[in-house]
Amino acid sequence: MSEPRARVWAGIDAGKSHHWAAVVDETGATLWSKKIDNDESAILTALGEILDLADKVSWAVDICGTSSALLLALLAAHGQQAVYVPGRTVNRMSGAYRGEAKTDARDAYVIAETARHRRDFVTIDVPAQLAADLALLTAHRTDLVADRVRMINRLRDVLTGVFPALERAFDYSSHKGALILLTGYQTPAAIR
Incomplete structure (x- = not known):
């Protein structure tokens, strides 16, 4: 493991289902670049990996709305602040870098580089209450998923005892039809 750097810049291209984060050092070299699911555990894992890279991490995101709310709340809960880099700025700055393809990884890199070069972006202020509310909602969602x-x-166990062939035919993970049929x-006689 290498020695942590003094400072790095993390750019995050935020999205609904996933984010892409890229981390650059003071020379603009990419140290870390990954897709992160928009899920609390995935964001926390990435947050830990990025914080291990340097003593100080400067965060920048291109969206400060609902799709990045969980990300911003988790950053705030860990004492980190992010700046908002508008999409128009990212679009304009991307012309200064090699390559033509617009990808999430490239956008995250451009966001990190833009934050490294410019210091005039607005800091995103996440109220403590918002962070607490999101923690409560994600805990509730976790409970609902577990239930x-x-x-x-339990349904599969009972169905295996009553009608094993039917249980093997159902795909509970992606189709609700099996559950609707069983309600x-x-x-077995009624299904036949």
Whole structure:
């Protein structure tokens, strides 16, 4: 493991389902670049990896709306602040860098580089209450997911005992049809 640097810049191209983060050092060299699912555990893992790279991380994002709310709340909860780099600025700055393809990885790099070169961006202020509310909502969502998994596992167990061939035919993970069918017809004779 190499010695942590004094300072790095992390640019995040935010999205609904995932974000892309790129980290550059003082020379503009890419130290870290990855796709991050818009999920608390994935964001926390990436946050830990990026914070291990340097003593000080300067964060920059291109969206400060709902799609980046969880990301910004987690940054705030860990004592990190981000600046807002407008999409128009990212678009204009991308012309200064090699390559023509517009990708999430390239946009994240351009955001990090723009934040490294310019110091006039607005700091995003995340209220402590927002961070607390998002933590509560994500904990509730985790509970709901765990309840659904338990319910499906119990249903599969019962169905295996009553009608094993039908249980093997159902795909509970991506289709609701199996659950709807079983709510209307609860016995093998009724299903037949």
